[in-house]
Amino acid sequence: xxxxxxxxxEHPFMAGVPDRFLERMAHYSHRVTVxxxxxxxxxxxxxxxxxxxxxxxxxxxxxxxxxxxxxxxxIGAGQVVGWSWLFPPYRWHFGAxxxxxxxxxxxxxxxxxxxxxDEPELGYELTRRLIEVVVARMQATRLRMLDLYRETTPTx
Numbered sequence: 001x002x003x004x005x006x007x008x009x010e011h012p013f014m015a016g017v018p019d020r021f022l023e024r025m026a027h028y029s030h031r032v033t034v035x036x037x038x039x040x041x042x043x044x045x046x047x048x049x050x051x052x053x054x055x056x057x058x059x060x061x062x063x064x065x066x067x068x069x070x071x072x073x074x075i076g077a078g079q080v081v082g083w084s085w086l087f088p089p090y091r092w093h094f095g096a097x098x099x100x101x102x103x104x105x106x107x108x109x110x111x112x113x114x115x116x117x118d119e120p121e122l123g124y125e126l127t128r129r130l131i132e133v134v135v136a137r138m139q140a141t142r143l144r145m146l147d148l149y150r151e152t153t154p155t156x
Contacts, residue, residue, distance in 0.1 A: 001137070002031065003026070003031070004015075004026045004030055004031050004105050005022060005023060005026040005144070006145050007031060007052070007054055007105045008022045008025060008026055008029070008052070008105060009110050010054075011052045011078065011105070012078040012079075012094055013052055013078070013079070013080045013129060014052070016098055017122070019120075021115075021119065021121075021122045021125075024115055025107070025112060025115065026046055027111070028107055028108045028115065029106060029107045029108070030105070030106055030109030031049070031103070031105060032102075032103075032104050032106045033057065033101065033102065033103070033104075033106075034056070034098045034101065034102040034104065035063070035098065035099045035101060036098055036100050036101055037097065037098065038060065038097065038098045039095070039096070039097050040081065040082075040096040040097065041082070041092045041095060042050060042092065042095045042100065043061075043062060043063055043092050043093065043094055043095045044092060045091065045092050046082035046090060046091065046092075046112065047082065047085040047091055047092050047108055047109065048085060048108070048109045049078070049082060049085065049107060049108060049109055050080060050082030050083070050085050050106075050108075050109060050112075051081040051082060051104040051105065051106050051107070052079075052080055052081075052104060052105045053075060053076060053077055053078065053079050053081060053102060053103075053104050054103040054104055054105070055077050055101075055102065056073045056076070056077070056098060056099075056100045056101055056103060056104070056105040057074050057075065057076050057098070057099040057100045057102070058074070058076075058096050058097065058098050058099065058100030058102060059071045059073070059074050059075075059096065059097050059099050060072050060073045060074070060075060060081075060094045060095070060096050060137070061094060061095045061096070061097070062093075062095070066084050068086075069095060070144070071144075072094065072137075072140055072144040072145075073137060073140040073144070074099065075096075077131075078136065079132050080129075080130070080133055081096055081104070082096070083130045083133050083134055083137075085107075085109035085112075085132055086109070086112070086116075086126070086127065088114065090109070090110045091128060094137070112126070113153055114144075130135060138143060
């Protein structure tokens with residue numbers, strides 16, 4: 001059986017992270033399968049987990065007044081779902097739903113945050129990697145909002 005540690009070693013998000021950190025992080029993680037249609041989290045909820053996707057697709061959404069939940073990006077294999085767990089006040093900035101069956105590594109955020117505090121090298125590395133994710137998600141959201149604006153703006 002493939003362990004969480006095995007999945008960590010193979011996951012692109014963790015490429016280059018020293019194995020001593022991966023071994024410890026595996027203690028705060030477990031392998032999960034998620035059924036299609038399952039809501040992983042909702043915007044504004046408590047951010048206490050994050051996932052590294054091995055297989056499957058997860059849609060990120062945001063709530064727009066008068067439109068409901070609007071998908072802003074679809075996350076697939078090799079990507080991370082969830083960054084809000086690292087930054088106070090630990091509330092989700094988006095929502096997420098599995099579009100297909102998903103195989104992932106699920107982390108307990110409090111344990112990983114404590115590990116980052118104890119291991120500044122790891123804390124820096126995860127923060128740097130997650131900031132890259134934040135920037136990409138902000139850009140994807142911006143582009144999606146521009147698309148929605150174009151759809152609702154009458155042409156002259």
